[in-house]
Amino acid sequence: MAFTTPVVVPYASYLRVYEPLAAFPEPERSHWARYARREHLPSAQDELRRALADLVPVPPVVVPVRESADAFVAEVDGVVCVCPWRTRLRGWQALDRIGAELPAPVLDAAVPPVVRREAAADYDRWRERNPDARPWIRSAAWHVPIRWFVLFSDEEREYGKGQGGGAGSGGQEELVLRYRTPMVQARRRVARALRVLREKLEDNPLVDGLVDVGRWLEEFHPRSLVELDYGGLVYTISEDQLAADHSAADAAEGLAALREGDGERASAAYERLTERWRAVRQRGLAS
Numbered sequence: 001m002a003f004t005t006p007v008v009v010p011y012a013s014y015l016r017v018y019e020p021l022a023a024f025p026e027p028e029r030s031h032w033a034r035y036a037r038r039e040h041l042p043s044a045q046d047e048l049r050r051a052l053a054d055l056v057p058v059p060p061v062v063v064p065v066r067e068s069a070d071a072f073v074a075e076v077d078g079v080v081c082v083c084p085w086r087t088r089l090r091g092w093q094a095l096d097r098i099g100a101e102l103p104a105p106v107l108d109a110a111v112p113p114v115v116r117r118e119a120a121a122d123y124d125r126w127r128e129r130n131p132d133a134r135p136w137i138r139s140a141a142w143h144v145p146i147r148w149f150v151l152f153s154d155e156e157r158e159y160g161k162g163q164g165g166g167a168g169s170g171g172q173e174e175l176v177l178r179y180r181t182p183m184v185q186a187r188r189r190v191a192r193a194l195r196v197l198r199e200k201l202e203d204n205p206l207v208d209g210l211v212d213v214g215r216w217l218e219e220f221h222p223r224s225l226v227e228l229d230y231g232g233l234v235y236t237i238s239e240d241q242l243a244a245d246h247s248a249a250d251a252a253e254g255l256a257a258l259r260e261g262d263g264e265r266a267s268a269a270y271e272r273l274t275e276r277w278r279a280v281r282q283r284g285l286a287s
Helices: 028-036 044-054 087-101 104-110 113-129 183-200 205-217 231-235 239-244 247-259 263-286
Strands: 012-020 071-076 079-084 137-141 157-162 174-182 225-229
Touching (some): 028 071, 071 225
Antiparallel strands (some): 012 137, 157 174
16 A cells, blocks of 8 residues: 555655755855754755645746745755755746646646746746756656666665655654765766767667756756655555665666666666656556
């Protein structure tokens, strides 16, 4: 059976980057230093509740009026690192994505055209003032993109009760399946994977996805922490399936097999990955 949760959570996974305080200019650095010393820090569930609350009004508030001043916090080898939420920027970017993913009648019912036009105009004006802005968090609904697993090794897998979305969760433990790795390792694995894929395969969509992820990672401090969090997906996948899910190991095995010229083993690893996440995505379509 699947795990249950007392709150309604979007079934999404997250790829996050936690940067050391030294990566931020003043006065933002001082803000995050003070923020990280708080006794109670918000959790991933707190972020989701705030986002869902904005969808209640009519018309919905699809993009926050002000940027969030919150972040997830983690300590890496004694160094405090933060992952700013940047919910306003992510809201604009999500609005761009759903325009290509939803049928027009569904999109218009969920987010009226006038709301989308106003949000797009606001985003254009904001980008003119902030041309280099990028989010610290990427998300994917009802699956984990296969390319994300390339950044991690199976030894970095953490599964069980923990504090999702950073060190601060108000003392509440949540079910967590995540991977964490130093930025230098994540970049190295992306580079190695791209060399193998470009050498062994032609026109593979995984290449474009990895190039995009690699460019995103290059935007951050080299001493950052990279995290893949299954987020709300842990509440729609059974305990047995979660325990048996070693997707990063499958991705690594597939790449190793390709490197060695073992097409049969590479295909078997890729098939395990695609079948696992196809089943999860089908639940999203069924809902």
